[in-house]
Amino acid sequence: MDDPLLAPPMPALDWVSEATACVTRHEHGLLRLEAVAPDILRLRFAPSGRFAAPRPWSPVLELPPAGLSVHEEDGRLWMETERLSARLDLSSGAVSFATPDGRPFAEDLCAPGWREVALEETGLQHLPDTELPPGEARIGVGVRKRMAQDEGYFGFGQRDGRLDRRHRRLTHWTVDRAAPGHGLGEDNLYQAQPTFMAVRPGLTWGLLLNSTWFSGFDVGREYEDVLTLFTLGGELDYYILAGPTPAAVVEQLTRLTGRPLLPPLWALGFHQSRWSYGTDRDVRALAEDFRQRAIPLDAIHLDIDYMDGYRVFTWDRERFPEPAATVAALQALGIRTVTIVDPGVKHDLGTGYGVAESGVAGDYFLRRPDGELFSGWVWPDESLFPDFCSERTRHWWGDLHGSLIEIGVDGVWCDMNEPSIVDRPYREPGVTEFPIPLAVRQGDEGEALHAETHNLYGHLMARATWEGLERLRPARRPWVLTRSAFVGTQRWAASWMGDNSARWEDLETSLPQLASLGLCGAPHVGVDIGGFYGHSFGELYGRWIELGAFYPFMRAHAHCDSRPQEPWSFGPEIESIARQAIELRYRLLPYFYTLAHRAHRSGEPWWRPLLFDFPDQADLYAIEDQIMIGPQMMIAPIRAPGLRRRLIELPPGCWYDFRSGARLGVGPAPLVMDAPLGAMPILVRGGSVITLGNVRQSTAEPLGELMLEIYPDDEAEGFWTLIEDDGESFDYQDGALAETDCRIAPLSQGAVFTLAARRGEYRPAPRTLILRLHLPEAPAGLTLDETAVEDWRWDAELRAAEVRIDDDGQGHRLVPA
Helix, strand or coil: CCHHHHHCCCCEEEEEEEECHHHHHEEEEEEEEEEEECCEEEEEECCCCCCCCCCCCCCCCCCCCCCCCEEEEEEEEECCCCCEEEEEEECCCCCEEEECCCCECCCCCCCCCECCCCHHHHHHCCCCCCCCCCCCCHHHEEEEEECCCCEEEEECCCCCCCCCCCCCEEECCCCCCCCCCCCCCCCCEEEECCCEEECCEEEEEEEEEECCCCCCECCCCCCCCCEEEECCCEEEEEEECCCHHHHHHHHHHHHHCCCCCCCCCHHHCCECCCCCCHHHHHHHHHHHHHHCCCCCEEEECCHHHCCEEEEECCCCCCCCCCCCHHHHHHHHHEEEEEEECCCEEEECCCCHHHHHHHHHHCEEEECCCCCEEEEEEEEEEEEEECCCCHHHHHHHHHCCCHHHHCCCCCCCECCCCCCCCEECCCCCCCEECCCCCCEEEEECCCEEEEHHHHHHHHHHHHHHHHHHHHHHCCCCCCCEEEEECCCCHHHCCCEECCECCCCCCHHHHHHHHHHHHHHHCCCCCCEECCCCCCCCCCCHHHHHHHCCCCCCEEEECCCCCCCCCCCCCCHHHHHHHHHHHHHHHHHHHHHHHHHHHHHHHHHCCCEHHHHHHCCCCHHHHCCCCCCEECCEEEECCCCCCCCCCCEEEEEEEEEEEECCCCCEEEEEEEEEEECCCCCCEEEEEECCEEEECCCCCCCCCCCCCCEEEEECCCCCCEEEEEEEEECCCCCCHHHCCEEEEEECCHHCCCCCCEEECCCCCCCCCCCEEEEEECCCCCCEEECCCCEECCCCCEEEECCCEEEEEECCCCCCEEEEE
């Protein structure tokens, strides 16, 4: 598009104020600014003078509107809510935003610009089209904004590369990065999240580009300190999120696009997968191996080879002659079954394959512009593809999962849903990508081109799957895993980062990649531990499994041509390291499940960069190899071979070593810590209460112990709320929760610990409560509820005083003497 920096002014001809919005008319188009909420403004600019009609499958929710005050002064239009203001220059058409105290941000350098765009200008690859479809698909609209020099730019969805995306051009178009895996030079990957936050000391703000079309951000790459927004589709539409903190931006974003799902507890356990465990004997032997070796496991994933000729919603009766019996055998061991489902339906008519026949009969599949069924090749060879923009199709697709539910399958893994399609059978030479033509029409009324809906294909498949599972099994929370996603997919599914490789570089990439997705409102994310492509090896797998124990979604997965990658595949030493890492995962589940509840309530990611908790510490913005796990823990992974110690930057506050209990010091300050293989540094922030359970082989076993590791700060009071429920149903929505407040006074005030009485209708099973209070020196004694404790003990190695009591759900007060 033409450079908006050089574009002529766009003076306003007139304006009108509504209760919640203001519309200005220009010679070439309409601009509308709406108060979606007191802290969220929406700006739309349509060069045609007509705003796009609402889409029934839009990922953006409707919120109760807020009042917007508007007045004209000194050639400017001032539009304000109680949390946010916008100013439009009536002579130029440029808009800027400001905080209530007048700090400007997201300032336009000129009015929006637009022009017709050719297909080759987008840089999209492997398209069957020679040009964009006529009409709005060819109209590119954009605007340039000033970037403050002290701002870092974070988020932007599923990306490789550095955490701070400044100096990059980032576009949004879902693609399958096939063999040999994706690398640092890639732009688009499997997911598209056109949203970011800009962080500077004292102010964080966010932006969501409300476009499902091909779009992009130039974050100071073409012009230093200039941010460019660009989209096809003939309209510029974006939301400004007022912040003023990273946590506030994520809350605003997920209020707008939907709160993350609350996964069932089992989904937070360890998952083992491979392409493929190809027979029921393989699967049962794998489960028995885990149990005999006492390595915790909650789920086994079945890849495409469980199907009959790769036909979705079928079973290969030679490989799995009695799938229900196999699933039941796993459930008897406390292990859930997750089956892969791809969108491609084998073009197999007249043979009794009901999925294809019912799909054609119901007109649920995509059709070419000439009306013929669209087909391409995937695993089952020639295949048809559902139109997930159609509500009818989504309902049909969701109901198809009944065949899996009847067998006892617990979760569904949506793969190949960018969608990934090729031009001929995989076994033939010369295979290349064969995407859906951009002019294919989608939706119940054929209201949209595929050029508009392509980025939503995986998102809507995940939605159809989740909603189907909810209908079919309403008493249990669905669990869906998806490879492709968009903003808002967090409502329906967890995701993983696709086909990585067994390389140190891919382990390292996972740190900023998952952190970026958390900032985009998607907290339940992970990567294939050990690497998908290539052959992993002992040290890499050992480092990856100790890191992966903290991924929100923890799964080991490998390619069919890779060497075995089960925890025992690398010898006794690595097996022991893997067992300890997975056991730690299970001990931390009470903390992690509380973080899942917090994410469900406000979008708060549990895997997050330091800037999330310390946004005023600009020197921490670039650090991406230290990750906060919720607000209380920080991990410092090892990212390269042979390293056995590392430098850590302590953020502000008092910090403890989780493994030894030692007090490490007060930040900000540098620190060198030992990191032997199997002992990645794990730090705890002063003022924290880390809730731990006993080691279990799966979450199907009851929690017999609940340990509260209490770490007082020097001067600040600490507070934490443990959140529990049955881990399976939706009853928590009706009050079947247990919430327990914990408060720890600072060391300067005696480190008194107060445990409030449990709130809510949920009652955990009987268990022992262990209070472990970390102190600089052994106290002379302990008082519990004003009574001296006789049988407490001092752990000199961990520097902690420990008391055991029955968990009666009542309030307690522990005072060191």
